[in-house]
Amino acid sequence: MEWVKDLLQSTPELALFLCLAVGFGIGRVKVWKLSLGGVAGTLIVAILVGMVGGITLNSQVQNIAFALFIFTLGYMSGPSFFASLNRRSLRYGVFTAVEVVTVLAVTAAATLLLGLDQGTAAGLMAGGATESAVVGTATDAIGRLPLSDDRIATLQANVGTAYSISYICGLITIVLLTSQFAPMLMGVNLRDEAAKLWRKLGGGAGDETAAPALPGLVGRAHRVSTAAGSRIRDVEAGLGEGATVERLRRDGETVAMSPDTALEAGDVLLLVGRRDALIDAERSVGPEVAPQTGMDLELDAVDVVVHNTEYMPATVAQLRERIPPRQRHGVFLAGITRMDHALPVRPATEVHNGDTVRLTGVKSDLASFAPKVGFRIDRGVKADFVFIALGVIVGMLIGKLTLTVGTVPLSLGTGGGCLLSGMVFGWLRARNPRFGQYDPAAASVVKDLGLATFICAVGLSSGPQAVALIGDYGFALPVAGVLMTLLPASISLFVAWKVMRLPAPLALGSVAGQQCSTPAITAIQQAAGNTTPLMAYTVVYALSNVVLPLLGPVVVAMAGALG
Incomplete structure (x- = not known):
């Protein structure tokens, strides 16, 4: 040798x-x-x-x-x-x-x-x-x-x-x-x-998972019957924090909407949210239907470096209270990372400046919300060598x-x-x-x-x-x-x-x-x-x-x- x-x-x-x-x-x-x-x-x-x-x-x-x-x-x-x-x-x-x-x-x-x-x-x-x-x-x-x-x-x-x-x-x-x-x-x-401790932080009885997972975001199309005469804001309030109305189709056409838009029988709503939040949508909105042309909607995920002295540090629950609902409309917190360690995404988990959060939702909602939290990481840039x-x-x-x-x-x-x-x-x-x-x-x-x-x-x-x-x-x-x-x-x-x-x-x-x-x-x-x-x-x-x-x-x- x-x-x-x-x-x-x-x-x-x-x-x-x-x-x-x-x-x-x-x-x-x-x-x-x-x-x-x-x-x-x-x-x-x-x-x-x-x-x-x-x-x-x-x-x-x-x-x-x-x-x-x-x-x-x-x-x-x-x-x-x-x-x-x-x-x-x-x-x-x-x-x-x-x-x-x-x-x-x-x-x-x-x-x-x-x-x-x-x-x-x-x-x-x-x-x-x-x-x-x-x-x-x-x-x-x-x-x-x-x-x-x-x-x-x-x-x-x-x-x-x-x-x-x-x-x-x-x-x-x-x-x-x-x-x-x-x-x-x-x-x-x-x-x-x-x-x-998990339950004390806001986790449910069945949430004892080994690691935080991406939220089970789903999209569902529902034909308005029960919710006829209600406004968009009423539907979203009935569904709770975990769901939003992202699109409205009426007579085969996509209709511009606002929180005060009144719904008519036969309208088709595209609902996006956590799976558990949409379970009762059929009862509160109307029957689920097959998605129609024009109802396609892409969800995106972005990583954001947290920097907002107005809101941080705060728990996830406190952030929901401090950030107005319309500002975070359609945006869901999918993960929190600190020093390369993934933290549990629970209401009592603290978020600090410098943490990286993963947000999921519709591209337009993410584009308007991410700058309010911090700076969106450009995935095309790996290292600023200068x-x-x-x-x-x-x-x-x-x-x-x-x-x-x-x-x-x-x-x-x-x-x-x-x-x-x-x-x-x-x-x-x-x-x-x-x-x-x-x-x-x-x-x-x-x-x-x-x-x-x-x-x-x-x-x-x-x-x-x-x-x-x-x-x-x-x-x-x-x-x-x-x-x-x-x-x-x-x-x-x-x-x-x-x-x-x-x-x-x-x-x-x-x-x-x-x-x-x-x-x-x-x-x-x-x-x-x-x-x-x-x-x-x-x-x-x-x-x-x-x-x-x-x-x-x-x-x-x-x-x-x-x-």
């Missing part, structure tokens, strides 16, 4: 894509409810490939990949982060605070007891907190230490190795704790509690700023600078969505590919030192990794359940959010049977996703001071 070694050493870009392919393949494999995910899978494969020795990626590739990842992370988090800075949402900040204080305390204790170096301490914290971004900010901070190049390379390699060990332990711990052990300790049936590139440039420049406190130089580095600029640029985009479009799907690809490429570079350089590091600490690192996850999660669970008295789904969602753990919230939702845990998860996730990456330089400095 010497030729394989020579090939990878001479063509490191081949090693990169090999690690990505195998790593993401391994990341998909599920054992019970657990899967590593593509990033952790790539790191493990990269460490193994790196053990061959002599395989490294260009440092510029590593820096570019990390800058794109951390900027995109900030861009996606910014609107939700700033929207969460209100009295109601900030109470969830206690979970992020518990996470920060506890992981720093555990890291300090492990550093003193085990004699960890800066790289191992940072990697342990990143993995135990299941926050991959810390690997980048810590590696960046180590690169600025006044040490020899060889020592810096060794410390940076230790970050990746320690992360891979503690991440696996942290992942297993947080998924099992939140989805299995915590409900037993709390003495609740999570599925029953989630169903109860805006994105300027954001990365600003972040890199911020990262070069250094403040000297005594004899200690403090700097955000590329990681902190691009995270900060990403948050601000994402917030600016939410405030004025006419520029800076970054389609969520495109952003997700860039974020994942940037992080995976950076992690692969770290793993390849970590390979030669991995065996030595594991030999130095043995089982101490896995145990420390479990404690790094278990302690803050347990404290927060107590605070959520006993102090804040949150419903079980929200308590568990908060714990998963403070860890920024997508596998954990997925397992919780499966156990709960609906998406109610996401309502707390997204708020805490928005806060932790910004704060935790900033701990990388803090841990490096702390471990250096304690070592």
Whole structure:
């Protein structure tokens, strides 16, 4: 196999894509409810490939990949982060605070007891907190230490190795704790509690679905008999919020109508609405008939970035009260997405500026209503590269700023600078969505590919030192990794359940959010049977996703001071 070694050493870009392919393949494999995910899978494969020795990626590739990842992370988090800075949402900040204080305390204790170096301490914290971004900010901070190049390379390699060990332990711990052990300790049936909360939010007894679905919009043609003499507005009021009259045919001709148009016997109405709202239309309007020529009507679906300080933040029910019925005529809310997570579409669900809502209805109604809510996403534009590139440039420049406190130089580095600029640029985009479009799907690809490429570079350089590091600490690192996850999660669970008295789904969602753990919230939702845990998860996730990456330089400095 010497030729394989020579090939990878001479063509490191081949090693990169090999690690990505195998790593993401391994990341998909599920054992019970657990899967590593593509990033952790790539790191493990990269460490193994790196053990061959002599395989490294260009440092510029590593820096570019990390800058794109951390900027995109900030861009996606910014609107939700700033929207969460209100009295109601900030109470969830206690979970992020518990996470920060506890992981720093555990890291300090492990550093003193085990004699960890800066790289191992940072990697342990990143993995135990299941926050991959810390690997980048810590590696960046180590690169600025006044040490020899060889020592810096060794410390940076230790970050990746320690992360891979503690991440696996942290992942297993947080998924099992939140989805299995915590409900037993709390003495609740999570599925029953989630169903109860679902009904409290405005869901019906039969609405305990695993995820919010597009509303069952249908179109029905009815010949007016019972409703003869009534006005259009009377018919719509009788059908309720879930249906509208979209077209009127009289004597074979389409008639212009208004809310005050009086109906005559024999008129044919095209009704559009939710299936359940149209069930009684035959009784209140007249018999259903086959659609006639001229009754065809196309429904459309649009995604809108919410930006309206007059109405937001508000629950779905409050929006129905605040927005006049004529303004939202014929428009139906089909979905709410926050930071790439779909929220339950229920009356008590809060909508924030920066959220993306999916609206369905007739094109003309959508065209007039969408601008009142926010800015319609242009599906033909996936990414505004001028805006994105300027954001990365600003972040890199911020990262070069250094403040000297005594004899200690403090700097955000590329990681902190691009995270900060990403948050601000994402917030600016939410405030004025006419520029800076970054389609969520495109952003997700860039974020994942940037992080995976950076992690692969770290793993390849970590390979030669991995065996030595594991030999130095043995089982101490896995145990420390479990404690790094278990302690803050347990404290927060107590605070959520006993102090804040949150419903079980929200308590568990908060714990998963403070860890920024997508596998954990997925397992919780499966156990709960609906998406109610996401309502707390997204708020805490928005806060932790910004704060935790900033701990990388803090841990490096702390471990250096304690070592």
